[in-house]
Amino acid sequence: FGTSFRYNQEALPLVLERLPATFELAAASMLIAIIIAIPMGIFSAQKRNSFVDLFITGGSVLGKAMPSFWLGIMLILMLAVNYQIFPVSGRGTWAHLVLPAITL
Known part of the structure; x- marks a missing residue:
């Protein structure tokens, strides 16, 4: 893999x-999915048609169309910052x- 630019070490x-x-x-993430x-x-x-x-179909299409970076930020804002249910990072x-x- 070469050398890491950030750590100046072998990357592997x-x-x-x-x-x-x-x-x-x-x-x-696979378990949750x-x-x-x-x-x-x-x-x-x-319950077809x-x-x-x-x-359910609309929710799954919306879930696939939603950018994951935006969803992650919104989850952090709502559940970690506002309600403090989960840690922000770590x-x-x-x-x-x-x-x-x-x-994911």
Whole structure:
């Protein structure tokens, strides 16, 4: 990978050092997506062409169209700054993982 411009070190050990956090975030976001998407898809399929189906389909299209950087900022503003439910940044507990996982 060469040399990191920021740390002036070999880049590969820096990437490998951060890889567990990347896998943790990917697993948490996939778990949240599966927990939400599968029941909503089944429910939407059962209520085909109803208001519920339209609402779920519209919500999923809106979710895909929404820029993730904007959603992340809005989640931080609402849930971390205004209501102080989750921490703004950091790593360590499950609370630090919720906002980034929802954003992804």
